[in-house]
Amino acid sequence: MPRVFVVAELNDGVLNDLSLQCIGAARAMAGADGTVVVLLPGTGAAAAAAPLNAPGVAEVLVADDDRLAAYTTEPYLAVVKAALAGRPAEAILLPATTIGNDLGAALAAALGAACVTDADGVGAEEGRPAAWRVGFDRKVRTVWVAAEGRPLVATLRDGAAEAPAGSGTAAVEALSLDGAVSQTPCRVVRRDVAKKTVNLRDAKVIVAAGAGVGGPEGLELIRRLATALGAELGGTRAVVDAGWMSADRQIGQTGATVRPDLYIACGISGAIQHRVGMLDSRTVIAINTDPNAPIFRSAHYRIVGDLKVVIPKLLKLLGA
């Protein structure tokens, strides 16, 4: 695949690290003869772009503009199209985030390109760009390919490729935005978005709380268990939305994807939106009152019981 283009993502001035996995996937897709170009749009992009200069990257473009502060589709789409205008690509990769999936699909629609969102890998099939996704309750891998002569836009889930190590030799250039940032019909009137202060991805042990903790009192028990184990605290979207935990501790589809050595799920029923974020944990202990909770299907140890009874027993055994 000669030319692969990566649209990296900036969240409040911080580079989304799935962008680096996209570069890893792009390098593999481009092969020895191909080129990889990376674009980082967003306010503060110039200051955050250095890690994108990875080995094998031919060009790093930044579109640093105040009009790109909060994501809305149209201005971002205009910037990506402007960058692609002089740099046609057979494949365009983005992180599979709420921004990447929206922008990727919009870009595909605008370019008349093939599109695979939430892909678990990319490659080639008979010389054409291809992407696949594991679905059907993780039982089936579906492979799609771009129609003849069409580019492929794919958004990549966490784990689709390795992030490259080391730094490259590409210059970081500012993309000329003259007129490219169009008027947008949409406007972000208010944001209620937390700053990320913990990185759950590096945690070896995670104790996670679901709606079953019932409230701050139940959560205190979970906290004590986490402290006793030297673990990070995590939770489901329900717990974050209830205000019991900060958003950077959320695990699942719209939160972090984690792979700790030990994951203890407390009062988590295990909706697929949560399970996709923790399925690859090495050992999973699940505590739930409902013997049929879906979380037990992903658990190595199944404890049917009230966490308010079970956790104090664990704390006692841990000498806490």
Add this chain to the structure above:
Amino acid sequence: MPHTIAVIAREVWDTRDLTGQILDEAGGLRPGALQTRFDPEDLNALELALRIKDAHGARVVAVGLGAPRQVEVLRECLYRGADAAVTATGDLAAADTAAHARRLAGAVRSLGRVDLLLVGTAVPDDDNSLLARHLAAELGWPAVSWVDAIEELAVDRVVARRAVEMGYEYVETPLPAVLAVGVALLEDDPRAPRPAKAMLKLKMKKAEIPTVPATDEPAPLTLRVRREAVPPRAIETATVDPENEAALRAMLDAALKGA
């Protein structure tokens, strides 16, 4: 004048808790291995539309694609309070999300003035892309994805709450617009989405559902080349009796080894 709200209603594979072989030897879906259901996020989108109708008055029209397989999702919409339903037709077997969007957009245009088009955000297992974005491109309307509430609705604009990775954003967009609705909307409300009503079932059982034929058969841009079986994740689950202290201790010892 009250808003007209179109809601996309898809019949999708129910891929929760699948057991046994799903694929046949040729990589096709094995007949009988899968059931269908009303796309849960489309059902949320319908509920959102019906709540707007309850609060402000609105005309709600369900828009489907193709003939029903196991669940008559459009009739299910009528039984819950939608005022009308239409279905788009066309050769669906080889179609991709972009082609689905072209057909559905044709059906939406056939309704005359539409202020809001609501659709689930999730991409069903067999689909390749985010339908809402392709619908927005076909219609030339703005779109907001991962909406889980409507904060404000005026004659000519809407403020939608959009769920993002670290919280929420409130996005204002002029109408007409496409809103892609997430699953979070109703999770905290045990009464929702509302069930079918017996009275509406009687009334709407024979209601006519007009079809809007496809005007063209666009060639798919994204081609599915194959499906492959993924080996099952072999997780051996040991049940630990919380009353058995020795068992709990053994579990902790084993789990913490190397952690």
